[in-house]
Amino acid sequence: MSTKPLPLTTELHAYLVAHGSAPDEIVRELAEETRAVLPAEAGMRVAPEQAAFLTFLTRLVGVRQAVEVGTSTGLLSLAIARGLVDGGRLTCFDVSGEHAGVARRYWGRAGVADRIDLRVGPVADALRELPGERYLDFAFLDGDQVGYPVYWDELVPRMRSGAVIAVGGTLRAGRVLAPRDADDRAIAAFNDEVVADARVEAVMLPVADGVTLARVR
Template sequence: MTTKSIPLTDDLHAYLVAHGSPPDEIMRELIEETRAALPDDARMQVAPEQAAFLTFLTRLLGARRAVEVGTFTGLSALAIARGLAEGGHLTCFDISEEFTGVARRYWARAGVQDRIDLRIGPAGETLRELPYQRDIDFAFIDADKTGYPVYWSELVPRMRPGGVIAVDNVLRGGRVIAPGNADDRAIAAFNDEVLADVRVDAVMLPVADGLTLARVL
């Protein structure tokens, strides 16, 4: 047996998804619509197993107050909203009315629209509108890669002790070990920043394109 994560063939990936809270009809239709209507951008959607993990993690934390930076067509937000404790609330930050218009339709179909507050605008600015108090249980960062340090700096001081920040795309398809473009270099530098941040303990997991989980101390 290997001591490393094994590569996933298409068949093995399908098996993994089928055995880990597979997408229901609403999620499947959202995934399919995103791929069909936005083929050039569909890569920004979280993987199905990642969506299941976000719901599981949100439930595990008993999260009531959650924040998402980068919503796209709403799959990750739907997953997080479904995992919130009773009375929980998710604040989403995105810049696109077009993409989040798709999200709103599916949130309504899933009956979670009342748990989600969507704010449109540059997240580096709109995040600063959040109260400066340590009450966020869970945060998910999956937006423009060069903006990650800004989002991190705004979120960490607002997380409750023991709260968790999940950060997507931290492996950049494997290119973080030899960054080839500005986004790759930004993520490689950000990963080093997280490793050196004494306010958190963190683990990087090979989920989808790499997922860092950081627990705020």
Template sequence: MTTKSIPLTDELHAYLVGHGSPPDEVVRDLAEETRSLLPAQASMQVAPEQAAFLTFLTRLIGARQAVEVGTFTGLSSLAIARGLPEGGRLTCFDISEEYTGIARRYWARAGVDDRIELRIGPAGDTLRELPHERYLDFAFIDADKTGYPIYWAELVPRVRPGGVIAVDNVLRGGRVIAPQSADDRAIAAFNDEVLADVRVDAVMLPVADGLTLARVR
């Protein structure tokens, strides 16, 4: 037994993924195409166990209205959309037509494109176009790290009481304890901001590169 999360070897990670909801052909093909076409950016894609968790979490909280900031090639949005019920809606915000062009193809292939709306443009601006009311059930932030405080500020007031905000890359490969770059410093400061935010109850999980879950009060 241990009082802290254990490190994952490649073999243990494969065991973990193999004992959850297994990636289907669509997910496997999307991950492979991303690695093949965008090898330098492929690490921006969520981990397979994280994708499965996003589907599980979306279903668990009964989310019908969701937002994603930072879509890349669409694995996380695909996972969230699969967790929505019939009539559910996911609004995605990204700045890249190239990356999200891949996402659109896989959304259609998975049969969830009818529940996803993609808005292209700087999310700091486009998020402000959302209704100014507490209607969102779920939000996922996984975009440029220096923009996290802006996205947080726009989303928290729009999430209903009991709704959840998930934030990715909050450990920065462990560098949050000794930041080495502007992105590291931005995330370290953001983590402190979330900790001090009395509007939410938050927990940081060692999933992939660190995932914060915040439940809005």
């Protein structure tokens, strides 16, 4: 077996996307609207295959209680909500409610609005107010990257054994190898912390801008 990594060219990426389940009309339209209201320069890179991946993963884990940090226009929260078991709940946190109207419109269209509770305001404070017991099955971190260590420390003790934490943007377009700014340095340091954290086993996947999956022991 070769140990040489496969370079993911644009063509190969398109092939990979075309050979997974296609995003439905709702995901396609939400991705399009997100690109229109949040151009890539704003740090928003929309990868619809990440939506399919999160729905798949949520179903696989059998998630009843989930948390998302960083919701924006709600594309990935929609994906997580679709994968919840019957009666499952997703609590979303974002410091800003600027795009909550867009998110709620698409959650409504997808029939998942009643499974999602969006809380707007300082996220670390809100996480501290969550129940202290180990009740969460799934968490997705996709907010401000300098905040990841704080969110991680609040969430890991609340995750059940076997629960999964997914973290978005952990490759920083490859800049984790040579950090250029505070966000690059923050995520590189966070990645080091995760792999050294004995409470979890972790893998990093080259999905979208890097997704780390950590399974809580």
